[in-house]
Amino acid sequence: MMEFNFSDRMNALQPSAIREILKATAGKDVIAFSAGNPSPESFPAEEMAKIAAEIFSDNYAAALQYGITEGLPALREQTFARLKEKFSIGRDFDNLIITSGGQQAIELSTKVLVNEGDTVICEDPSFIGALNAIRSYKPNLVGVPMDEEGIDVARVEEILKTDDKVKLIYVIPTFQNPSGGVMSLARRKALLELAVRYNVMILEDNPYYELRFSGEHIPTIKSMDETGHVIYAGSYSKIISPGMRIGFCVAPENLIQKIVVAKQVSDVHTNQFFMMLVSEYLRRCDIDAHIRGICELYGHKAELMYSELLKHNKGYFEVKKPEGGLFMWLKMPKGNGAELAKLAAARGVAVVPGSAFLADESAVSPCIRLNYSLPSDEDIVRGIAILCEVAAQYLSDK
Amino acid sequence: MMEFNFSDRMNALQPSAIREILKATAGKDVIAFSAGNPSPESFPAEEMAKIAAEIFSDNYAAALQYGITEGLPALREQTFARLKEKFSIGRDFDNLIITSGGQQAIELSTKVLVNEGDTVICEDPSFIGALNAIRSYKPNLVGVPMDEEGIDVARVEEILKTDDKVKLIYVIPTFQNPSGGVMSLARRKALLELAVRYNVMILEDNPYYELRFSGEHIPTIKSMDETGHVIYAGSYSKIISPGMRIGFCVAPENLIQKIVVAKQVSDVHTNQFFMMLVSEYLRRCDIDAHIRGICELYGHKAELMYSELLKHNKGYFEVKKPEGGLFMWLKMPKGNGAELAKLAAARGVAVVPGSAFLADESAVSPCIRLNYSLPSDEDIVRGIAILCEVAAQYLSDK
Numbered sequence: 001m002m003e004f005n006f007s008d009r010m011n012a013l014q015p016s017a018i019r020e021i022l023k024a025t026a027g028k029d030v031i032a033f034s035a036g037n038p039s040p041e042s043f044p045a046e047e048m049a050k051i052a053a054e055i056f057s058d059n060y061a062a063a064l065q066y067g068i069t070e071g072l073p074a075l076r077e078q079t080f081a082r083l084k085e086k087f088s089i090g091r092d093f094d095n096l097i098i099t100s101g102g103q104q105a106i107e108l109s110t111k112v113l114v115n116e117g118d119t120v121i122c123e124d125p126s127f128i129g130a131l132n133a134i135r136s137y138k139p140n141l142v143g144v145p146m147d148e149e150g151i152d153v154a155r156v157e158e159i160l161k162t163d164d165k166v167k168l169i170y171v172i173p174t175f176q177n178p179s180g181g182v183m184s185l186a187r188r189k190a191l192l193e194l195a196v197r198y199n200v201m202i203l204e205d206n207p208y209y210e211l212r213f214s215g216e217h218i219p220t221i222k223s224m225d226e227t228g229h230v231i232y233a234g235s236y237s238k239i240i241s242p243g244m245r246i247g248f249c250v251a252p253e254n255l256i257q258k259i260v261v262a263k264q265v266s267d268v269h270t271n272q273f274f275m276m277l278v279s280e281y282l283r284r285c286d287i288d289a290h291i292r293g294i295c296e297l298y299g300h301k302a303e304l305m306y307s308e309l310l311k312h313n314k315g316y317f318e319v320k321k322p323e324g325g326l327f328m329w330l331k332m333p334k335g336n337g338a339e340l341a342k343l344a345a346a347r348g349v350a351v352v353p354g355s356a357f358l359a360d361e362s363a364v365s366p367c368i369r370l371n372y373s374l375p376s377d378e379d380i381v382r383g384i385a386i387l388c389e390v391a392a393q394y395l396s397d398k
Numbered sequence: 399m400m401e402f403n404f405s406d407r408m409n410a411l412q413p414s415a416i417r418e419i420l421k422a423t424a425g426k427d428v429i430a431f432s433a434g435n436p437s438p439e440s441f442p443a444e445e446m447a448k449i450a451a452e453i454f455s456d457n458y459a460a461a462l463q464y465g466i467t468e469g470l471p472a473l474r475e476q477t478f479a480r481l482k483e484k485f486s487i488g489r490d491f492d493n494l495i496i497t498s499g500g501q502q503a504i505e506l507s508t509k510v511l512v513n514e515g516d517t518v519i520c521e522d523p524s525f526i527g528a529l530n531a532i533r534s535y536k537p538n539l540v541g542v543p544m545d546e547e548g549i550d551v552a553r554v555e556e557i558l559k560t561d562d563k564v565k566l567i568y569v570i571p572t573f574q575n576p577s578g579g580v581m582s583l584a585r586r587k588a589l590l591e592l593a594v595r596y597n598v599m600i601l602e603d604n605p606y607y608e609l610r611f612s613g614e615h616i617p618t619i620k621s622m623d624e625t626g627h628v629i630y631a632g633s634y635s636k637i638i639s640p641g642m643r644i645g646f647c648v649a650p651e652n653l654i655q656k657i658v659v660a661k662q663v664s665d666v667h668t669n670q671f672f673m674m675l676v677s678e679y680l681r682r683c684d685i686d687a688h689i690r691g692i693c694e695l696y697g698h699k700a701e702l703m704y705s706e707l708l709k710h711n712k713g714y715f716e717v718k719k720p721e722g723g724l725f726m727w728l729k730m731p732k733g734n735g736a737e738l739a740k741l742a743a744a745r746g747v748a749v750v751p752g753s754a755f756l757a758d759e760s761a762v763s764p765c766i767r768l769n770y771s772l773p774s775d776e777d778i779v780r781g782i783a784i785l786c787e788v789a790a791q792y793l794s795d796k
Contacts, residue, residue: 004653005565007535010510015467015659040459048462049454056447061438064446064639069413100498100643100665107664111534112408116514133663136509137405167403241462243670245498255402261413265531266505267498271669272641 009116009138016128017356031383033370034350036177036326039301042294042373043241044285051280055273063273069264071098071248072275078282079234079248087209088223089232095256097249097263100270101242102207102235105249107133108262109203109231110168112255114139118167121159123151125357125365127177130170130205140165143359146176150183153190160198168201173221175208175325178357178369182323188221195229207235207247210291212324213299228252236278238326239291244274298326301372305380312388316395326373329354332391335398337368343390349383407514407536414526415754429781431768432748434575434724437699440692440771441639442683449678453671461671467662469496469646470673476680477632477646485607486621487630493654495647497661498668499640500605500633503647505531506664507601507629508566510656512537516565519557521549523755523763525575528568528603538563541757544574548581551588558596566599571619573606573723576755576767580721586619593627605633605645608689610722611697626650634676636724637689642672696724699770703778710786714793724771727752730764730789733796739766741788747781 018034055063070076080096083089090096099105106129114120116138122131124143134141142163144155151171160166169191173183183191195202204221222232228251235247249259263269281287302322309319309328317330331354332340338353345351354367370387372380416432453461468474478494481487488494497503504527512518514536520529522541532539540561542553549569558564567589571581581589593600602619620630626649633645647657661667679685700720707717707726715728729752730738736751743749752765768785770778 004511004650004656006510006656007513009513010656010660013659013663015655016662035464037464040463043458043462045454045458045462049451049458052450052454053447056443056450060441060443060447062641064441064443064641065438066433066435066635066640103663104665112404113402115405115407129663129666132659136660136663237464242464243460243462245665245667245669252402257413258402258404258408261411261530262408262534264414265411265501265527265534266664267502267643268527269643271643271672273672274669 009136013132013136016132018128018352031349031375031379033375033383034352035371035374037374038238038242039297039373041297044290047281047285048277051277055276063276067269067272069260069269071270072279075275075279078279083250087220089220090250091226093228093252094250095253097256097259098270098275099247099249100267101237101245102205102233102247103129105233105247106130106203106205108259110134110137111262112258113201114167119163119165120168120170121156121166122170122359123176124359125178125354127172128356131359134170141359146179146181150181150187153187153194157194160194160200166200168203169195170203172205174206175211178327179329180322180325180327182218185218192221192224196227202230203233204230205233207238208325210239211295211298213295215323222250239294240278244271246270246274246278298373301380304377305372305384308381308384312385316388316391326371328370328372330368330370332366332395335366335395337365340391340394341368343394344387347386347390349386407534411530411534414530416526416750429747429773429777431773431781432750433769433772435772436636436640437695437771439695442688445679445683446675449675453674461674465667465670467658467667469668470677473673473677476677481648485618487618488648489624491626491650492648493651495654495657496668496673497645497647498665499635499643500603500631500645501527503631503645504528504601504603506657506660508532508535509660511599512565517561517563518566518568519554519564520568520757521574522757523576523752525570526754529757532568539757544577544579548579548585551585551592555592558592558598564598566601567593568601570603572604573609576725577727578720578723578725580616583616590619590622594625600628601631602628603631605636606723608637609693609696611693613721620648637692638676642669644668644672644676696771699778702775703770703782706779706782710783714786714789724769726768726770728766728768730793733764733793735763735766738789738792741792742785745784745788747784
């Protein structure tokens with residue numbers, strides 16, 4: 001086999017451990033707590049089928065043809081209007097581009113802003129897909145730990161004080177992946193204040209925001225951005241369908257213009273048919289009611305997983321009851337989440353080791369991440385029992 | 399408005415002149431010879447509508463869910479098998495990934511192979527979307543002129559001899575965009591021989607290959623690649639639909655593995671629904687018969703445009719009758735294609751100036767590119783008459 005000299009930026013980058021786990025378990029009879037997938041019950045398939053048939057009969061020539069890089073104008077307007085009205089996101093200086101999933105908004109933002117050797121600050125642990133997108137432009141990636149209120153802003157300020165190459169602060173303030181944590185309002189304000197003071201951009205990744213099933217909404221950082229220091233990445237993946245790959249990005253107009261150039265050379269535009277389909281769905285259906293249904297479903301599943309953990313967990317895990325999102329984050333008093341994950345997989349339960357989410361890829365974590373949106377109720381009950389058995393054995397051997 | 403410090407790689411990159419022309423003329427009553435769009439008549443919409451309805455009724459949970467980065471396994475197998483059987487493309491050491499259009503194959507190949515400051519060789523002129531994708535990783539982009547037989551391989555060899563940083567040779571050997579030219583078999587062999595001797599990868603971009611309406615197929619460079627020196631980028635855009643953004647990339651297995659990592663962080667995977675739709679289309683429909691229909695249509699349109707040019711062209715343009723693809727390339731004996739394009743636009747005829755395709759963005763070209771696949775027969779007749787009037791005036795003023 002020919003040996004390639006890969007580019008420096010990609011040379012060390014490995015496939016996401018999670019997606020490798022998913023590939024390895026695809027089609028196998030395992031209880032999958034390892035995914036980040038929404039439940040298929042969350043897809044408004046009936047309405048989508050109806051709209052799709054209408055597009056094919058009335059408007060196929062536009063739906064199958066090339067579109068413009070910025071995205072379907074109607075969908076851009078509807079998306080931006082909804083963000084403004086419901087969440088006060090976006091000012092006159094902002095614009096919105098449709099992206100091929102929220103992932104692309106993260107990759108393109110990094111591409112247009114970050115030089116090799118620049119510093120990017122992230123929460124630690126954080127979403128591996130975003131960390132790898134950022135790593136693929138070879139910055140100095142600096143992880144900052146979180147506590148109950150979110151990222152340690154004092155530590156962020158220390159870095160900003162001593163490192164004048166910080167270009168981006170990447171955060172998932174609401175239902176953080178993997179920790180499930182929610183950044184407090186005070187921390188959000190403090191982080192934005194730092195970004196303005198040090199003239200650094202915040203990339204607010206917010207795919208789970210609307211999946212709150214208890215507690216009160218906390219304003220996004222972007223909703224407080226009066227100076228253009230926040231890039232907002234959102235997505236229809238968790239509220240309509242992830243397979244269609246439709247996300248969006250709100251940022252100051254001249255930054256969006258540069259992201260458009262980057263998207264043009266990346267994939268020209270997002271799937272045109274599904275942009276039309278989502279636009280029509282938003283026009284004629286009640287997406288807020290649909291999202292309330294998803295929240296009810298996930299609230300039930302989270303409650304079930306939490307109560308099963310209460311039943312079987314004899315101090316193996318530190319657990320917090322989630323108020324939204326897709327994940328629970330379990331911390332053992334000692335040991336290595338990767339070892340536990342391996343033992344659980346051998347018993348037919350797939351979980352993701354916490355180390356997969358660390359800014360330092362060689363570090364060890366006593367945590368694992370569980371997903372509750374995809375598994376059936378029955379799998380949740382069986383899987384948590386098995387997981388706790390495995391943990392009991394693992395920790396007593398330590 | 400906040401001023402951003404964009405990354406060095408993106409700082410100088412401008413939106414594609416063509417896409418800006420397309421945006422400016424969208425919805426306006428112009429005769430558009432400026433697009434690169436297939437005809438909507440080339441979309442097998444009826445079959446697609448039927449398959450789409452079936453996917454929604456039988457298999458929506460998979461079609462709307464996350465998929466794997468490599469692409470739908472069935473579609474990968476079908477695509478690879480067809481390339482092997484029909485065109486002898488791919489050896490045991492090769493693999494295939496589904497990409498979000500052929501564009502993404504070009505962008506990802508550059509990302510994984512080319513460091514800033516490395517050299518990339520391209521035909522001059524060449525496809526602006528590819529040149530910009532390559533430029534976005536800040537290489538030294540070196541354009542090599544073409545003659546009737548294609549790229550000047552002696553010049554390529556000179557560069558390879560004196561520059562040890564050449565990483566990639568980007569070519570569109572068949573129905574080149576914008577020149578419409580076809581590289582001779584001898585040149586293809588010579589170029590491959592050079593790539594092997596100097597251990598440099600060729601990126602063969604081949605979206606128009608099957609759109610031949612006269613003359614004989616010439617083997618792709620990839621079909622002669624026994625050593626893994628060719629990356630092959632192909633697409634369903636011109637034979638099924640461009641709006642769905644489905645392309646593919648064939649390359650040695652370990653290179654594909656790295657491209658998978660790059661795609662994972664870029665858009666996770668290509669639109670899952672349309673991968674299933676195309677897979678099912680290939681299974682039950684006769685794509686070769688469908689392509690023969692497209693070739694008949696474009697052969698007619700090319701013939702019409704060529705004969706109208708014969709009628710009105712009094713030495714304003716050097717014209718060659720196309721044997722396939724989407725474009726005609728017109729060269730004036732003097733003057734600037736950009737000036738002609740501006741005058742033609744004022745008369746309601748949109749064409750793309752040749753300078754938009756040059757490796758040196760500040761250079762001037764006496765050429766323009768015309769597309770014949772999208773305009774109606776009536777528009778071709780009217781548009782060519784107007785264009786020749788404008789050229790007569792422009793050249794007499796020179």
